[in-house]
Amino acid sequence: MADDHSKATQAAVRERNLTSALQLVLSGSGTATRASIARRTGLTSATVSSLLSGLLADGLVLEGQRAESTGGKRATTLQIDPSRHVLLSVIVQPGLVRGAVVNLLGSEVTSLSQKPVTPGAIEDVQLVVRRLVAATTARVVAVGVQVPGIADGPLIRESVQLGWSDVNLSDALRDIVDAPVHLVNDADAEALADYATSDQFGANQMFVSLSTGVGAAFIVDGSLLAGAAHRAGEIGHVPVLFGPDAPLCACGNRGCLEEVVSVTSLVGLPHGTDLESVDVVALASTQESRERIAFGARVLARALLLVGAALDVPNVVLGGTAPELGDEFIGHLRAEAARHTVRAAMPLSFRYAKVALEQPFRGAAQHALQSTLGVSWAL
Template identity: 45%
Template sequence: MLNSDDVLDTQGSVRRANLRRALQLVFRGRGVQTRAGIARATGLTAATASSLVAELIDSGLVVEGAQAASTGGKRATTLSVDAAHHLILVMVIRPTDARLALLALDSSEIDVRTIAYSAESRDRKLDEAVQAIAADYGERLLVAAAQLPGTTDGRKVLESVQLGWSDVPLADRLEAALGVPVLLVNDVDAEAIAEAVGEVQSPGYRLFVHIGVGIGAAVTIDGQLAPGPRDRAGEIGHVQVEFGEQARLCRCGRRGCLESASSMTAMLGEDFTDAMDEGEVTVLARAVDDVIIAEGARALARTVKLASALLDPAEVVVGGPVRALGERFLDLVREEADYLATGTTSVPVRYARGGTNPSIGAGQLALSSALGVQWSAEQLSGTGADGS
C-alpha cells in the first residue's frame, strides 16, 4: 500500500518523465514546436503542457520564439532550445594534447581551447585548463564529459596504455575543480555514439570499429552503448587473428594481434599518427604496397565475420583515419567478409559518415545523462566539422 511519501515520489517521477518528453519534443521541433503541439504529442492537457513549458523556461532550457503560422485561431508561440544559459564541457584527452570545448544546449560550440603537454606535465596542464574554464564559465556549467583512449567505468580510468594511466579516479578529480557531474567515456564509444546521433531512423544493433594507431570497437543499440558488465566490450585490438608465419610482432609483445596487421601504423608505417589529416594519410597510403593493405583488410574481415556471427548486427561501421584509404580498402574487407558460414548471413560494411564535430559523441552522452534528451539532425547540421 502506498503511503503519502510514495505518492509524492510517484508524482515527482511522472512529472520528471513528462518534462523530459516535452523537452525532447522541443529539441526535435526545429524551432517550430508549440505548447499545443506538446499537448497533442504527449496526450497531456493544455494546462499541463503549459505548466511543463513554464518550468523548462524557468530552468533555462527552453526559450520562446516567434509566433507560429496561424491555423485560424490565436497564433501560438514557438519554442526553441535555450542556447544562452547552460553549457556542456567536453574534454577530448589524447596522449600529447587535449581539446576542451564548451557546447551550448543546441550543440553549438561557444569556446574551444587546446593544450599540449608531455607525459610529465599532462596532469598539471589539464588541471590548470579545467580550473580556468571553471573560473570563466562555472555558473553556466551543467555537466562535463572526458573522452579518452582506454577502458573506463564512467568514473575511473581502468586502464589506458596510451596515457599511461591505471585505476585513476579522474571523474572525482575533475568534479572537484568544476563543481558539476563528470562522466568518462572511451574514445571509440564516443565515436560510435556520434555516428548514431541525429539519425532519423533507428540505427538498430550496430558494430562500430575504429581503426587508427590502435583498433577498438563498440556495440550500440539504437544509439545507446552496450558496454558489457566489465566495461570492456569492444577491446578487440589485441585479439589474435593471424597465425604461423603471417603473425607479426605487435606492440603489446605478442604476435598475430589484429592491430599488428590492420592498424594504420601496421599498414602505413610508423610515420602515421592519429593527428594527421585525411590528405596526409592519403599521401602515405600511396607509397604503401597493395599487398600490405590487402593483409590488413583480410585480418579485419576475419574479425568482422566472427563478430557478426556472434552479434548478428544490422551493419558494421568502420570509422577513424582508415577512411582515408578509400573504397579500395573497404572493398577488400567486403570481399573477404563475404564468405558465409552455414547459418550466417551477409552483413553490410560501410565507412562512418565522418565530418562530425569531435565533441558530439561525448557531448551527447553528457546531455543524455543530465537531461535525458538527444540532439536532432537539424541541430547537428550547424556544428563544426573541422576539429579545430
Template identity: 30%
Template sequence: MTAVSVGLPPTLVGTGDLFQLMRDGRPRTRGELAQLSSLARSTITARVDALLLSGLLQPVGEAASTGGRPPTRFAINPHDRVVLAIDLGASHATVAITDMSGEVLGQRTVDSDIADGPVTVLDRVAAIGVDLLGEHDRSIDEVAGVGIGVPGPVEHATGRPANPPIMPGWHDVDIPAHLNRHFPGPVLVDNDVNLMALGEYVTSWESSRHLLLVKVATGIGAGIVADGRLLRGALGSAGDLGHVQVAGAPDDVVCRCGNVGCLEAVAAGPAIAAKLRAGGLDVEGSQGIVDAVAAGEIAALQAVREAGRDLGTVLATCVNLLNPSVIVIGGKLSEAGEYLLAGVREVVYQRSLPLATHDLRIVSTAAGTQGGILGASAMVIDAVLSPRAVDAYVAQRTA
C-alpha cells in the same frame, strides 16, 4: 513522487517527461503537446511555463491560426547552457564547448602526452576549458556538464580508468572528482572509441540504430551502438577488437598484450609500417602510411588492402554476432580511403551470413576527428536532459 521532484508543485511533477517530447527538435504548440501526451491543457500550460522560466524551452514563432489568436510554438533552447567536451589521445588533447544541441562553439587542440599523468593532463584541459568559456562570454556556472574520452578502458559508472595500457599512472583515478573542482555538473568519462561511435551515430546514422565503429590507428578498437544505445559490456571493455586473434596470422607475431597473432599486431599502423620498412620503404607510423598511399606507392597500397582483409576477417564474426546496419571505419588509417575499405568489404561480404549483410553498409567516417568531441557532448546532453535531470533543474531554477 521521485526524489528529484521534491520542491515541484504537483502539476509540475513529470515536467521532464513532457520535455522529452521536444527533444526531436520539432517546435510544438501547447495544443500539440496536449494531443501527444494526453495530459490536461492546464497541466501542459503549467509545465511549459516552468520549462520557459527555467530556460529549457523558448518561443520560436506562431502556428497557423484556426480562428482567434495564433498559438505560440516552443522549441528547446540550445543556448541555455554549454557542455565542455574533451577528447584525450596518446599525444594530443582536444577541448571544445558546445551548446545544448551539440553544435561546437569553440575548440582547441594541443600537444599533450597522456604519460604526463592525470593531474598534469586534467589541469591542462581544465585551463583550456576556462579559456574557451571566457572567449565565448560564458561563465563556469553555465556549464551543464563535462564529457571526456580517454584512450583506454573505463568503468563508466565511476569514470575511473581500469588498467589502461598506454596511460601510466591513470588506473583507478577519480577523473570526475578532479574535474568537478573546476566545473559544475556531472562529469562523464568513457573510452575514446565509444565516444567516436556515439558521435558518428548522432551526426549521421540515428536512423540506422545499430552501428559498429572501428578505429584503426596505432591500435584497433571498436564502439558498438545497439538499438540506439552504446553497448559497453559488464566492465566497460566491450569492443576490444585489437586483441582478437586473426586466423592464419603468423605465430611469431607478438602483440603488446603478450599474445600472438592479434589483429592489432598485424593490421594496426605500427605493424603495417614495420612491414613496409622491411620491404625497403621508409615509413613511420600511421601518417607515413597514409602519405605513402596518397603518393601511389604500390607496396603501401597492397599492405593497406591486406590489413583491410585481416580486419574484415574479424569483422565478419562481429557482423554475424551483432548484425549492425552500418560499419564505420575511422582513425588515422581510414584516411587511406578505399584501399582499406575495399579489403574490409571483400572479406566481410564473403564470410558473413547473407541475411546479416543484406542491408549492411561499410563506410568511412563522416565525423572524422570530431567524432570524439561530438560523442562526449552527446553523452552529457543525454544525461542532463533526461526526465529526472530536467525535473531537478526545473525545481532549482523555479524555486
C-alpha cells in the same frame, strides 16, 4: 512513510515529464508549441505549461516566434536556448588532448588542444578543461570525456594506450568545473554521434574505430551494448597473428588486432603518434602502406565476420581516422568479406563514418547531454 513514497513517485513522474517536454522542444528545432507537446505527451495543457515554466525559468528553453494560425490564436513556438548553458567535450588521446565548448543544440562554440609532454598525463586533461571553463561565460551543464579505454562510471578501468588503470577522472576534475563529469569510451562516443546523425544502417550496427588503437561499439535495436563489465567492443587486444614473429603490442601480448589494423600501424607510424599532425592520406598512398592496408583489411574483415555472425549485426561503420584511408581500404574489406561468406549469417555491409571527422566533439557531448538531462540530438 506512505507520504514520503508518494512524494518520491510524484517527483519521479514530474522529472520524466520534464525530460519528455525538453526532448520535444529539442527535436522540434524551433517548431514545438505548448499545444503540440500536450498532444504528443498526452498531458494536460496546465501540466505542460507548468513544466515549461520551469524550463523557461532555468534558461533551458526560450519562447520564439508565433506559430502559423490553425484558426485561433497563434501559439508561441519554443526552442532550446543555445547561449545560457553549454557542455564541455574532451577527447583524450596519447599524443593529443582536445576540447570544445558545445552548446545545447550540438554546435561547437570554441575548441582548443594540448599536446602532452608525457602521454597519459592527467595534468594535460585538467589544463584543457580549465581553459574551456575560462573560455565561456555560460553555465556548464556537464562534461563529456572521451577516452581510449574502459569507462565504468567515474573510473577509467583500463587504457592501454594512455597507461591508465582505475583512474578516477571525475575526482581529478572536481575542483576545476562545477558540473557532472561523464566518461565514455572513444568508439562508443563515435558510434553515438554517428547513429544520431545517420539512419543509413538502421538500428543494428557495429562501429569500428581505427586510429592509434582499435575499438568497437555495438548498437543493437537502437541501444548501445555495454556488456557485463562495460567492456563490449574491446577487440583491439584480441590476438589475430600467432607465433614468435607476430608484432609485439603495447599491452605485452603479440599479434593483437591493434598492431595489425590501427591506422598508425597501417601507415607505418610509431605507437601513440598524434594523427592530427600527419598527412594520413599521403602516407597511405605509399607502396609499403598499400601492402599493409591490403593485409590489415583482410585480417579485420575475417575478425568482423565472426563478430557480425555472433551478434547478428551485419552493418559495419568505420570511424576514427579510418575514412582517411579512402576507397582502397574499404574496398579490400568488402572484397574479403564477400570472399568468405558465412552460411546462415547476413553478409556484412561497410561504410565510412562522417561525423567523427566533421564534428569530432559531438559524441562525448551527446553522452554528457543524455546522461545529465536525459535528452539527445538523435534523428
